[in-house]
Amino acid sequence: MSDVRELDATELARRIASGETSAAEALRSALAAIDTQDGALHAFLRVDREAALERARALDAAQRRGEPLGALHGVPVALKSNMCIADRETNCASRILAGYRPPYTATFVQRLLDAGAIPLGHTNMDEFAMGSSSENSAFGPTRNPWDLARTPGGSSSGSAVAVASGMCPLALGSDTGGSVRQPAALCGVAGFKPTYGRVSRYGLIAFGSSLDQVSPFARSVRDLELATSVISGADPRDSTCVDAPPLAPEEPREGLAGLRVGIPAEALGAGLERGVRRAFDAACAELAALGADCVPVSLAHLEAAIPTYYVVATAEASSNLARYEGVRYGARVPGDGTLQGMFAATRAAGFGAEVKRRILLGTYVLSAGYYEAWYGRALKVRRLIADDFETAFESVDLIATPTSPCVAFALGERVDDPLAMYQSDVLTVPASLAGLPAVSVPCGFAAQGSQSNDGNDGGNGGLPVGLQLVGPTLADARVLAVARAFEEAGGHRRLPPVRARSEGAVT
């Protein structure tokens, strides 16, 4: 029996390929982990048990026939609910898409299938990927396996939790402003947002088109490399895909001698929890111990990143979400019987509060008379932020910051304060605006808040902290190689306690 909780995808694929275990056995272990824990965690909106078992048996049979094996042969993978799989409900955790079955499969999902992966089902998320806590899901929140009263982060909440809790070694999320890196940090797993355009968006249900990027979660950085190499590469169906070959991971590095790591002072200001700061400082010391040269850099416009992001992303979202009006698919509420009445009633009933807030914001910033002051200006500031990075990368190879200014906060703590919630993304949004590759790797544990006492390496009850490494455009392989060296030297990876169904009584 291969307990998938113990193995990363690379090792699991190796054992299946060598015959030490089988795809069906690995899958049964994953399903058992889901059965035990998901009642408490609510990572999945739907588990495709039968389809997965059938596929596992088919993969095992193919292997017995001696057919060539894909890089992810037999590896169970969880997919965020904004990723289209033909004929499987893909609803973005929104009532407006409840029951929607896409007539096609996303390019990156097809690439997973072609590599032999087994889709487990769709995971919970903030509705239409808008949120940082899972509380905007129309189907109830996902819980953090380290503390069931806390958020796992978001919006790719279920995918992060599925990997963190050992339900599967690999999951895909989408990162628009930090929606993979932030939950990876809060759940103690690794998450990687590739360079914008590195992975096709065809079949990823859009939130902010110029920011959205399909991004993997894993329990090891080498798995991020493996997953990214499978799903990346140009796609004729996505014109914004960069014309670059699939990711080719670097050879593992022996130390980091000669590596210049920039630490932007602007990222370490107010709002950073003391425990997070301590864990980050320790991580920098570890990087230095590996031979890296940590130097200060400046990202002068960092402060403008959150407002800029919430103008650009909401503007695009207001347009991207216009198609949900009840004519062709999804929910339909007749309203007063007129066409406009049907549109209004459908959208009023189908969207949650945060989605409506962002559609309104986005509509406003694009309106006649306001465009230049808001959207036009945001595009200019976005350029300045990208320029800041470009200038910084003239003197450093990577930039390091904490991934999130805080550890996992309590469910309910920020739901009534959207601006506080938006601040969760303050350190991840800049790389999104600049389209840069960025990884979050576990770098320790801390208690919540400024009253954090000792123990930056986490005593029991400590919550995971993530280190973010950002690289220049298309330096995806470098970002991952450094993260891997850091991870293998530090040993910060740990599994959370198993949350059995009986423990799921927390409300």
Add this chain to the structure above:
Amino acid sequence: MSAWVPVIGLEVHVQLATDTKLFCGCLSRFGAEPNTLTCPVCTGQPGALPVLNERALELAVRAALALGCAVADWSKFDRKNYFYCDLPKGYQISQYDRPLCTGGTGGGIRLSSGRLVRLNRIHMEEDAGKAIHDRGPRTLVDLNRAGVPLIEAVSEADLASAAQAYEYLTALKEVLEYAGVSDCDMEKGSLRCDVNVSVHPEGEGWRTKVEVKNLNSFRNVEAAIEYEIRRQVAAYEGGDPARYPVQETRLFDAQAGVTRSMRGKEDESDYRYFPEPDLPPFHVDAAFRARQAALLPEMPKAKRRRYQEELGLSEYDAGVLTAARDVASFFEAVAARTGRAKEAANWVSNSILAGLSDAAVEAATIADLPFGPEALAEVLELVERGTITKTAGRQVVAHMLAAGGEPAAIVAELGLEQVQDSGRIEEWCRAALAGKDRIALDVKAGNLKALGAAIGSVMKLSGGSADPEVVRETLLRIIREEL
């Protein structure tokens, strides 16, 4: 009261003649079963993305060049946001502030009066679907048309009458058809036109313009403009400012011949244009433009000039032969093969084009003919060589129009080969003159018209096969020597 001056501008949507849609691989075709030419992209499925059809860009650039417009070296797409049931994504992908061609490009259409109607801009966009309201209580939506590639050519308000608008549209259509950019078939919706009209007293500034939509023929455009000018002038002359024209969109009711208010300015959507994030800006570099320019055929105006100046055709013939591109190509092929442009022009316009308008002939356009220009050239050669007479040649063409076939074979089949056998010709001549003493008298009196009638009779008797020169000589000989 001084004279009223109309100011008119036209917005013309033209469907590009691509095989597939603008942003997906679905066929761009008229008349298919509803919703059969659709895919995730053009039905606006969540997660689907547009990819620009290179062929559409080529045709759009070709259209711009054919109209004499300068093409911007880079351009981009924008989203035009509005809600309607036939608009699958809730926005139309169009071009806003960086269209393919912008104003001041020197392009446009010169009217016969010498007036230049300038083009303000040309941009690319996708068509919406079709909402069908007249089949029962529910509105039906057909998305076959959604995503079909269009260009919109917006003129400056350089037109001053309905007749000028008609002439402009005719010339614009001719250029676009010639350029191979569109079939410009209004019945299939591949050419659509909106007009903007205002009037002001001579010497004063421009007044409020009114937009008129729902114009499905050039005649309707003309009628709508005439009506709108009358309506606006009457409103101003009525003197009640409350009834003056307001900025609005009106629909033309072709049956009633009137325009009716559809929506006022205050009801117009704020389209919230912004750059389409799914499509990167694109360059139209010099090499691309040059390739498209090289593919442009000679434009009708230039052709007409050349036909008159180099081939010696009349203005009328040049006009007839260039009215459609395929007619001109047909004519040019015949002229090239025979080396006789005037003869070719006569045959194409008198035999072919006249034949096409004959109800008994199945082909409606020159493209439908069951034979090509080389066959007509052969007929001309047969006539030129004297193998058959001109009359017989026309018979051969008539035969070909009906059923196709090889000219030489038809000549043989119908026995049209010219008869020079003096014995047989003499027999026909004597038969033609028998009992018609009057002809001999008239001819002797110097009236050659009478001889023409006799020649005609002989040709008829011979089934067109007698050599008319021999007939003439024979008739004259018989009359002089025997009558």
